[in-house]
Amino acid sequence: MIHPHRRMATTLLVVFGLTGGFVLGEEPDAVKPVPASEKNQGLSLFDSKILPVLKKHCYECHSKDSETIEGGLELDSPSGMLRGGDSGPMLEAHHADKSELLRMLRHEEDVSAMPPDEKLSDEVIAAFEEWIRLGAPDSRADNGPTAKEQRLEEAKRHWSFIPPQAVEPPSVAATDWPRNPLIDNFVLARMEAEGLKPTLDANRRTLIRRIYFDLIGLPPSPQDVDAFVADESPQAVEALVDRLLESPQFGERWGRYWLDVVRFAESSGMEFNFTYPHAWPYRNYVIDSFNADKPFDLFLREQIAGDLLPAEENESPEAAQSRRIALSMLSFGPKRHNSGGTEFQMDIADDQIDVVFKSSMAMTVSCARCHDHKFDPIPTKDYYALAGIFLSTEPLYGTIKQKYSNNPTDLLPIGKDAEAMHAAVVAYDKKFSEAEAAVAAKKKELTEATEAETLAAKEKTEAEELLTAITARVSAAQTEAETAADSEGATETEENAETESGTKPEADTDADTENQAEAQAAADGAGEATSEGAESDAVEADAAGKEATTKLEQAVAKLAEATARVAALKAELPKLEAAVAELKDKRPPAPQYAMTARDRAKPADTKLAIRGDFRNRGDVVPRGFLSAVNVPNAPTIDPAHSGRLELAQWITSPDNPLTARVMVNRIWSHLFGRGIVPTVDNFGVLGKPPTHPQLLDALALRFIEDGWSVKKMVRAIMLSRTYQLSSHVEQNNMKADPDNRLLWRQTPRRLEAEAIRDAILAVSGQLDLERPEASTVTGLGDKLARSIPLEKIQPPSRHRSVYLPIVRDYVPELFDLFDFPSPSLVTGQRSVTNVPSQALYLRNSSFVAEQARHAAERLLASAEATDDPHRVALAMRWALGRTPSEAETTAALQLIAEVKQASAAKAQEAAAAAKEAEAAKEGEKAAEGEEPKAAVEATADDGSANSGSIDAWSAWFLTLFTTAEFRYLVDIEA
Amino acid sequence: MTNDSSTPTISRRGWLKAASCGLGALTVTGLAPEGVSAGMLSPRESHFAPKAKRVIFLFMAGGPSQFESFDHKPALQAGGGKTGLKKGKLLAPLAKFAQHGESGMWVSDAFPHLAGQTDNICMLNAASAPSRAHPIAVPMMHTGAFQFVRPSLGAWVVYGLGTENQDLPGFFTIKPTRTFGGPSNYGSAFLPSTYQATRLGWEGQPVKNATIGNLASHHGLTASAASLSLKLAQMMNQPLVSQSEDVRGVIDSLELSDRMQSAVPKVLNIASESKETLDAYGIDAGRTDDFGRQCLLARRLVESGVRFVEVSSSGWDHHSNLDKFKSKAEEVDKPIAALLADLKQRGLLEETLVVWTGEFGRTPETQVLNGKETIGRDHNAEGFTVWMAGGGVRAGLTHGMTDELGYKAVEGEVVLPDLHATILHLLGLDHTKLVYRYGGRDFRLTNISGNVVHEIIA
DSSP states (O other): OOOHHHHHHHHHHHHHHHSOOOOTTOOTTTSOOOHHHHHHHHHHHIIIIIHHHIIIIITTTSSTTSSSOGGGOOOSSHHHHHHOBTTBOOOOTTOGGGOHHHHHHTTOTTSOOSSSSSOOOHHHHHHHHHHHHTTOOOOSOOOSSOHHHHHHHHHHTSGGGSOOOOOOOOOOSOTTSOSSHHHHHHHHHHHHHTTOOOOOBOOHHHHHHHHHHHHHSSOOOHHHHHHHHHOOOTTHHHHHHHHHHTSTHHHHHHHHHHHHHTTOOSBOOSSSOBBOTTOHHHHHHHHHHHHTTOOHHHHHHHHHHTTTSOOOTTOOHHHHHHHHHGGGGGTSSOOOTTOOHHHHHHHHHHHHHHHHHHHHHOOOGGGGGTSSOSSSSOOHHHHHHHHHHHHTEEEEOOOOOBTTBOOOOOOEEESTTHHHHHHHHHHHHHHHHHHHHHHHHHHHHHHHHHHHHHHHHHHHHHHHHHHHHHHHHHHHHHHHHHHHTTOOOHHHHHHHHHHHHHTSSOOOSHHHHHHHHHHHHHHHHHHHHHHHOHHHHHHHHHHHHHHHHHHHHHHHHHHHHHHHHHHHHHHHHHHHHHHHHHHHTOOOOOOEEEOEEEEOSSOOOEEEEGGGOTTSEEEEEOOOOOTTSOOTTOOOOOTTSOSHHHHHHHHTOTTOTTHHHHHHHHHHHHHHSSOSSSOTTOOSTTSOOOSSHHHHHHHHHHHHHTTSOHHHHHHHHHTSTTTTBOOOOOHHHHHHOTTOTTOSSOOOEEOOHHHHHHHHHHHHTOOBOSOOSSOHHHHHOSOBGGGSOHHHHSOOOOBOGGGSOOOTTOOOHHHHHTTOOOTTSOOSSOOOOOOHHHHHHHHHOHHHHHHHHHHHHHHHHOSSOOSHHHHHHHHHHHHHSSOOOHHHHHHHHHHHHHHHHHHHHHHHHHHHHHHHHHHHHHHHHHHTTOOOOOOHHHHHHHHHHHHHHHHHHHHHHHHHHHSHHHHEEOOOOO | OOOOSOOOOOOOOGGGGGTTOOHHHHHHHTTOOTTOBTBTTSOOOOSSOOSOSEEEEEEETTOOOSTTTTOOOHHHHHHTTSBOTTSSBBOOOSSOEEEETTTTEEEETTOTTGGGGGGGEEEEEEEEOSOSSHHHHHHHHHHSOSSSOOOOHHHHHHHHHOOSOTTSOSEEEESOOSSTTGGGGGOOTTSOGGGSOEEEOOTTSOGGGOOOTTSSOSSOOOHHHHHHHHHHHHHHHGGGGGTOHHHHHHHHHHHHHHHHHHHHHHHHOGGGSOHHHHHHHTTTSGGGHHHHHHHHHHHHHHHTTOSEEEEEEOOOOOSSBGGGHHHHHHHHHHHHHHHHHHHHHTTOGGGEEEEEEOSOEEOSBOOEETTEEOBOOOEEOSSEEEEEESTTBOTTOEEOEEOTTSSSEEESOEEHHHHHHHHHHHTTOOTTTOOEEETTEEEOTTTTOOOOOGGGBO
């Protein structure tokens, strides 16, 4: 690791150390000082004025020895001074104006006032200014690395950054105990070392229920249980595990764990919450990947760089597509679609960095967005090296442009012939919009033509009027000219004419006015002519007349032309409209779409954002990975690409010390309720250390050896004796290790929301194991979640819980109550709470009540139990996988009797009321002389008996659903 | 303390047995699923002696104008019509101000009833918030953050203090909005879901018809059959306690659910309230009915030991209809005044912190919409009014001021993290110590800022 600042400071120090003293009181501006003397002056000033102030006012909070180093700023060493704090350097040698330190000392706005309690004197502040101007020389020696550098170095030696070490399973005293040495020897050796003994093995009933829920998230049927209990083969467990690993329900169970980790959701969350109708293909991709046991390293690579991976040999189009669907992981994160620009992009990159590193390496890298990571060896520089990669990546999340949604993107068409279908849709949309545009254009033309026609008609009328006017005036002028020989009234006439013309009824349009002026001009000409001579008058009047005639002819022609054009356009329009109508309902089927991501056109490095503020940029940081994690033979980023491919390779390198450990730890935590590293999403300095570090390493190495096979790892753990322990409490162990860190038993585990719901549906016989088409959200379209009625977001469903829509802030009620994690946050391990709202849900909700009735109907229809005690037992076998004790049977029969009685009483009341009504009716009829009808009562009785039974048996199922045993994996009596 | 209602009294029943995880334990376990089950809501010691034990948070969504309510601006009154600092025309306040009570606090005539409560109120006239956009400001006010999903104020408080009545949830929100973050505004984010609010109704729905999910049963069983079913389940649960302490949590939660089923409807049923009380809150009296009911419910809830109750009123976003301000104010004025008086009369006000706030306030200038001047004001987050009452605040104090026209805080500014820090402080919680470790870092409501405003604490 290079410490540029320290090196520079040391160099400066050497220079200063060799130079001599400084004369106080020397006027710095008087002589142009040579640099050496500047430094001398500065050093002297430092010793006399600066250092005492630092010691007195600053060291308490800003030195290696201070309790907490405030703002990461260390002022007790030259390198610390120059490096500055979390927000970067605070002084620039020779540039007082660029040094934030001075602004802080001056208690200026927008900076932290320092010292916070009292402002230093103006004289001292002036000394600081002068000292900076002189180059800020420092006479102190750097004694070792700063606390921050020390911490960084120490953090790099943190256990999780050191590659896993292969260790032979330790030998144990109880040699006959281990079943799978890879696991059991490590666990037992640790117990033996601490004086603990593993508890009893779990019985078959307990084991099959545990294995069913752990592998597929569903309860075993009574037949499954019976067969497993009866199977005496030592391979029974293995056979069961192998069978369930191959079941399609495996991926639905284990895929959901991954969906938690990548904060999968089908809406954008945040203050405006837009639906993501095309997020679901990723959900299916994850489930299918777990079912196919896709190597986990490849699974990760696909989600980070699926688009950039080379095609597998003979890769099917589906497989190629699924590599791109995998990238949805970078796109369905929570987003503020109302924002935009750099901030929007930086927030997305931040979310991507967070999800990629927490999910794969359990590192909280996004802490370094604003400052060097406080605990882990992740400098801000590393963050922006990664940010460059993700800012060079374009997330394709879809959405449409609407109010508060400013940034729609493309989507990935998927499915068979998707590209062709998408192209057809695009082509159709283009054609259709062109056809519509053609109609619109034609209509516009027609409007214009109609207007032109109107105008032409008007012009014609005007021309006619003009001609009439001229003809009239010419003849009048001729008459006047004839009389002019006798009188000299030409001028008068002229005036009269003008007056007459002027008093012509008000012109209401410009055209009229023009027309009027023309007529006037013509008349004037005629009038003038009178004073010249009658003959020439006549000629000219004739000319005006002719002109007007020509005009009229032209106007007539123009009108004819305009009328013809209108007619032609009118004739053309229906054809175009027909073309639109023809296309209208023929949009080719659109393909399915998925979210994805791709490289931007111009991948580039990004600049560091000081304190995370994108407006305040620092140096360009070359794209790269985490500097503290040493991965031999790490790929170099091709500058022409985003760098995602290389990042994915770096993360999934077998030499990456974290990735395999993190995943085996996740697997372990799902099978024991607690990880070997309890903080499954944080392997950093603040995370908890592994309880069995060697076991973790052994598993990680085995995982890699086994081709990153999740199924093999799950299988290996399940076939260990440790996994197959009972939950039986050994008092000595309990005292020594109440939290079961040493794995001396299986800790009872609460089922997750999904498993609880699926188990209820399985018991009621209502569970639909088919995968539903797309998602509920797909049908809702691109909407603001809040604009959708809740019952439309979460309509009733019989599908497995993994297929229920995950709209941020509007997850299904049962999920919300049973600790489903916030889908905006990366969650490797859910919290487990026991709160009354859960109890209320199980006791009172319409869903549970309805399923209890279905279960009762199923029970009553079952040929397996034909009397009540057997029904009590069968119901319990469905729900809990065991038969009831005598006391339980008695109590259950009591409950059933009580409910039946209540129902009978109710039915009797109803029947009595009905009878009364009937009697009244019959009475009326009898009065009219009709025969009374029989058997009404009997029918009613049958009906009520049946419904009473359903009431009663549903009460028993309700009871079973409410028990702890239903929602916890506990020991079951054999 | 007079108690004329059937409100259930505070009880601490058996399920506290497993309440071993106090504040300290929770802060270090983080998301650890072990041990955090039962007892999460049991009352916990605060960091230091609290002044307030519970909070009623009155949220006026939209950003109520301080100029028509509590910030008296004679200069703005005089300057109406003149050009303001932001080049708009100053809009003279549409309400008349007068001084009230012993403190001589200024209150406008839009709040005639609250004017009678000034000696209980601590007026903060120089509050400020980081954003003047609803979608950012609403989550900020509730969670201190907008870029990320964070726990809400109420969730933090219940996480810190638990709650006093184990028959009721610790945090209620009445008629919250579905917009601007919706449920995140009363959610628990990374805190266990136990700490999220129980919601009663939605914005726009009369509270009269609002219900809480799953209190009423759908199974159709008689009460005695339901009780028998519960007994049977508990009989089956009991032997499992030896395997897991968590099962005790199940047993306790079932017990509690049973008690809640009777306690919650009781506390939400206002039928037992006297006619005087109903009248005082303005219930069944037209415009004040709905908010009156909300306020009365808030009183009944805190009286029963609920830790945090948020009550929302929407429609304060007066861009162009400020002439309707008074009628909006009328909806809440009488109910809030009655709430304060009622709390006081019952001896509850002293330990109940009542907070009245919007997400921000408004500008002194006339809003121009589509080039036309309106009778309205735009958003303003640089200076607005928040008030508190009870819970250890200095009653009758007017703290801080904006400039003479009311653009921004110039003295005694209370920035949002300060407001949050002060609320927590009054509850005996140090905002820098109320932390929860998530994703490798200790989170707190005030993030990295916040100073307690000691001047306003009695």
